[in-house]
Amino acid sequence: MNCFAHAAIAVALTTAIATPAFAQAKLKVGFMLPATGTYAQLGTAIDNGFRLYVAEQGGKIAGREVEYVRVDDESDPAKATDNVNKLIKRDNVDVLIGTVHSGVAMAMAKAAKESGTLLIVPNAGSDPITGPMCAPNIFRSSFSNWQPGYAMGEVMAKRGLKKVVTITWKYAAGDESVKAFKEAFEKNGGNVVKELSLPFPNVEFQALLTEIAATKPDAVYTFFAGAGAVKFVKDYASAGLKKNIPLYGAGFLTDGTLEAQGADADGLMTTLHYADGLNTPRDNAFRLAYAKAYKLQPDVYAIQGYDAAQMLGIGLTATKGDAKNAAVFAEALRKARIDSPRGTFTLSRAHNPVQDIYLRQVSAKENKLTSVAAKALADPGRGCRM
Known part of the structure; x- marks a missing residue:
């Protein structure tokens, strides 16, 4: 082999090392949300919120185009393990987003913890997820029960x-x-x-x-x-x-x-953790954008989907798009102040939002803010050993 061939190989290897595969590959986001049954409407709102944030970023998160893979979890815990393993093992998703039903989310958390797959829970408030089942790769954009x-x-x-x-x-x-x-x-x-x-x-x-x-x-x-x-x-x-x-x-x-x-x-x-009529610039802008995109008014489920995408963006920006670097991803989110339409929140050591809880009263088909019931309320994270 001549010296020019050696030089070409050296350049090729250097380029491969300097340009990791994740810079070009699409980010595979596995949505495991209810599309049928009691919670179908909630799943749709979460999906809408997530997609709105991605659209605001030009269709990318941390420079990676997003590919969505979906499974209808049917809010059925008996099917949850099979469903989540389809996303992890068959579809090789980079991150899991789900779900609404706490029993289903528990199965998702178990599979995520065992496989090391990033999981962001955009609704289910099951206390153990950010308690005894807490892990460096598991996060919540919603609340604990x-x-x-x-x-x-x-x-x-x-x-x-x-x-x-x-x-x-x-x-x-x-x-x-x-x-x-x-x-x-x-x-x-x-x-x-x-x-x-x-x-x-x-x-x-x-x-x-x-x-x-x-x-x-x-x-x-x-x-x-x-x-x-x-x-x-x-x-x-x-x-x-x-x-x-x-x-x-x-x-x-x-x-x-x-x-x-x-x-x-x-x-x-x-x-x-959300109320209609917060009347902050951040919330007003979000509500307008959501209404334009979907011809609907947003609710708390849309907020949680939107913030799940925000959190994913913060973490992946820190890892330069590498969804497998859980340690750097987690460190970035623990330091972050997430600029949510609900109001700015941080994450606890167990990766649950530390956030204001509002007292609301229904009037004219709105959940109108009456007061802050609890300021920056942190779930105790009982049993978390992280």
Whole structure:
């Protein structure tokens, strides 16, 4: 081989080393979100929010064009492991985005932790994901179930309510929300006199509403979301309970559901990390852009999808596009102040948002801000050993 051939090989090798493959390859984003069933609308809003941020960046994240791979998780924990492994092992995605249902998200977190795949959870608040299951490659752009529940427990106790009934679906999100509410409410002098539940996604509420009427509590705290929240609010009003027993809840009760709930939702008070009418420049710009893109008003689910993409951008910019460098990705996000439409937030050591929780009241089909229920509320991250 002559010297020119040696020189050509040397140049080729140098170029290959200096220009890593990730600089050219598309970023494969695996969306595991509900496209059917109770939570389908929520999955669509998350997808919309994520895509809006990517569109604002010219269709790229950290210089990489984005390719989307989708799996409908059907909000079914029994199918979750197979579904997430399709994305990781069959489709070789660089990052997982999902999901809504806490039980499904737990399976995603387990698979992500075992495989080292980046996971950003854009909704499911399952406490263990940023508790005992925490990992350097697992992040949340939404909330823990503890946060809105705990904030509402403090709010209701400060309002002088003493005797409360709770009602929810019997699954991780409902159980954890009620547990957090009870922790704060009873610490501040209240008493949860009865805890009612029914299997997810059952919406036959009548027997439990009769039990509430017979118990005559000062108020009711609830966790429902999606289509189930619509039916619960309407059934609660139809049973005549709304007039005499105030209904409070985690904000998912009235987020993305107000159009269908109509006048039956008027006056309901909820706690969440977003509210309509924050009227900040950042939120106003986001709402306008979302409405132009989708001919819809955004809700908290759209915000969480948007911020999942923001977080992915921050982390990948730090790693120069390398989705496998979890240590640098995590360090960048731990140092970041994420400029969200909900208000700026940071991440806890367990990678859960440290954020304001707002008290909202339904009026004219909006979740209108009444006050900040808890400032920069950090989930305790119990059991996280990271």
